[in-house]
Amino acid sequence: MNKRIFSKLFLAKHLQGFRLSNQTDINRKKDIIDSWINIIETRRLKCSKEEEIKSRFILEIFGDLLGFNYKNPSNWLIREELKTNLDATKPDAALGRFKINETGIENDVHVIIEIKDAKTSLDIPQNRKAFKLSPVDQAFLYASKVGGNCKWVVVSNFIEIRFYHQSNQGEYQSYKISDLQNDDYLREFLFLFHKDRLTNSDKSVTDKLYELRERFTERVQNNKHIIDQLYDSINKFEGLGFVDPNFLCNLYPFNVSEDYVWHYKKGRMLTLNTDITDFLKGITTSEDGISLSKEVHGTIKKLKVIEAQQKIEYIFKKLSEFRIEQICAPLDLKTLQKKEINSIGYSLRHFEHIHDTELVIVSTFFGTKQKCECINCTFRKFELSKFITELKQNEQYQRTDTLDLAYGHYLVATDYFKKSYFLYKNVDINTKGREDKKIHYFLSKINQLYLFNLVATGTKEPQEKEILRDIKSIDLDRSIHDELEVYVDNDVRKYLIEIKENKLFIKTKEYIYETLEKLEKSKADYYDVDELLRKYLILYSHINKNRIIYDVFSDFQKISEKVFRSLILAYTSKNQLISEIPTFYFTEAILYISTQNLETILKPLDRLFLSEETKTNLIEQTKNLMTSYSREGILGYSIKDENISAQLENLWFKNRFLRIFSNLFSILSKAELSSSFVKDLANPIIIFLKAEDFLGFDNIKIMGKFIEKHGSIFNSTQLHDLLIQAINGTKYGYIKYEDFIKSICYAYRENYLHQPINDKSLIPKAIANSMNQNGESDPRPFIYLYAIIEDVSKKMLIQEMDKYLIRNFDDFAFIEMLNLKIITLQDKKYLELYIDSTIKSKGINSVKIVDGELNVTNTTMINFIHQIYKYNIQLNKDQLNKFTNLDHFETWALNISEFDYTHFETDWLIAVNDEYILTKLVIIPEIHKALEERLSKNYNSTLSKIYFKYFIGKLLRQY
Structure with missing residues (x-):
């Protein structure tokens, strides 16, 4: 033979x-x-x-x-x-x-x-x-x-x-x-x-x-002790930070049958292996560690299991990292197997048919909880300058794995992701053909493929073209066939193929989309919040713990948004399915949801209550982000951080920084926070704003909303300094600081109303900075200063606004000045100015009611109508005669007492649906009669509410 x-x-x-x-x-x-x-x-x-x-x-x-x-x-x-x-x-x-x-x-x-x-x-x-x-x-x-x-x-x-x-x-x-x-x-x-x-x-x-x-030892797996079997089944995935527990529970020795099983549910893994049952009976996990029974100790000694304690700790540590909270096994498998044979619908392939009393259950977590210091968790602290510095040092002194370096540079988009590409390429070259680095080789290949659309900035640089050509040439299927088929364990190879085919992502996406749809249809009546979060955490761990470049893509970010939207629905539901949103998901929202969408999601919340942990984390993240950009120098000057300043030249990084910045302040503005929590942000905000030169209008507006809400954490001098900073950054036609100035003024007025700013240079500076080349100023952004400045400055501001309104009337600014009580329509000068401007720009037939809804094509006239009613202005004959080409609605609204009510239309009431107008209309019987007739023939919900609240309500009050 x-x-x-x-x-x-x-x-x-x-x-x-x-x-x-x-x-x-x-x-x-x-x-x-x-x-x-x-x-x-x-x-x-x-x-x-x-x-x-x-x-x-x-x-x-x-x-x-x-x-x-x-x-x-x-x-x-x-x-x-x-x-x-x-x-x-x-x-x-x-x-x-x-x-x-x-x-x-x-x-x-x-x-x-x-x-x-x-x-x-x-x-x-x-x-x-x-x-x-x-x-x-x-x-x-x-x-x-x-x-x-x-x-x-x-x-x-x-x-x-x-x-x-x-x-x-x-x-x-x-x-x-x-x-x-x-x-x-x-x-x-x-x-x-x-x-x-x-x-x-x-x-x-x-x-x-x-x-x-030649290296193969013909030793049957079954002959190994269960500790070695468990250790080997997990250790062969070394190089991956996470393995899907649904995949793991189908591998030997966890699954000893040939059937696919659904043995992972709600954080628990079930195994029908009786050897594991016997093993788990002798295991206890606690804060003190893992303790073994005398029987387990005896077996280990008898069978000479090498480094048994270390292997057991490794097994449980990995299971915990794989999101398996408990591992369970039947106490009496034979009884359950008989039940399966004799019961319809009972299957041991599924978890839910087995009761806890029939299982030995062991928690996988042991010892004290340690803070994760992986590359991704470090980034999520938003100490970005420190993060970049450590990346450079780790590369220089070769203190960390190259895959970690590449992923870290991806997180901050170094050199438009080219740095990551070269590091992955280096891993690719150095691990090819190495049996002990096959998972590293695979990760370097798949991440190079994912980098293609990130590196492709559209430039025609030779280096970029060369990189893209190289990435295009990667055949991952061929790499798996040539490099992984032999050297890699068959189970590991199957799992790497699942990663390549993105199976976990696709499966999780389907589940989350379906869950949110059910949640919305049921009006947040019921759904399994824990299971939704568990599914997302598995996907999160898969991508981030395995350092796979994917969270930058919209597919992943949409899932994050849907999960956060689901949490808000659960939090705001009538039954309040959750009492608070876990800290982790706020960081996910900050990283992955656009600011506009985040504000839309948070809009239904009147108040957002946070746990102490979440409050502390958000404040710490915000402080870290701002202090990464700048620090306080001598004489109160701010010094920019070189790392971040250089990195902000990169559009990818800049957009990521701005999203994090805006989302942090969006959440903080919505949250219920005491001054004691947010006071530590006052100084970093001031230092940051003195140095920053890259925020846009929307970004600084959001920060302004936070300052407006929490102005008490700043003293009057600090708010004054912020105003100076904003005014110094103002120039003609440049709107960046408009809403920010408004917020600072509101914060000052709310907290220091009786301490007017005595800085007489403030308004002259503002006016000078807002001038065009013809020496004409645009003082509109500064009208909010009126309430907080001394009298001389107030007079100067009014004079400039008068000049501006005469030169270029702005009815929105005019209305705001009325609201702020800077001017009054009782002053004939302003009333006449307003009338003349309205006549000039009102348009024709600008107010219509379409299908019971107000449709306005030009707001000038409807705004004017509302203001004269709001401030009880009765136009005299000369003023009314100035208006020409009025339609019936405008004629009626300007002079309700002299109107010919044969032309009256009840739909007009929808256009003037404000209390200060409708209370003046209830005295006119023609309107009352017309409204009753209209509702008896053609119902409209808005008109019905007006009728019962004002017209019937008036009659009831008379009695």
């Missing part, structure tokens, strides 16, 4: 995923085998000479069956009667790569084939005059003469085919043609020696298997 190159036990795990049904044209391959079996059985071979039939045998067995192409006229993989390099002797055939070039045929031989007739023994020396060598000896002699790439030697007598490695003539893989009718033999034959696996420009799959077989 020959010694096999590859034992059946060695091949077993590698053959698990190899299917004949997936092979191209498998039925034709079987027909070829049947044809040759027929030739052998009918003894046609013994009647034929070797030379007559060997060409057909070579082309059909090695060409058609094993896939070595021989039909391409310029590039082919089989060559018959190839002359050797040394002495021009010719083996019957060679396999490799052959192509025509300018000097002839270029030969790259990988396999030598020697064919003998069916009567020839492959091992007995041939009786020839020239030499007395066996066919095997002869073939090996040829192999030494065809070049250094020839790794394999094939010898056959039609009945048997043998494959030898060129380094060892003493062992071979043998296949009889008749055996290939058996699917198991054929599967092994194709798995090892098909052209896709036997030849490769670098190192073939079969070559790699040949290297591995």
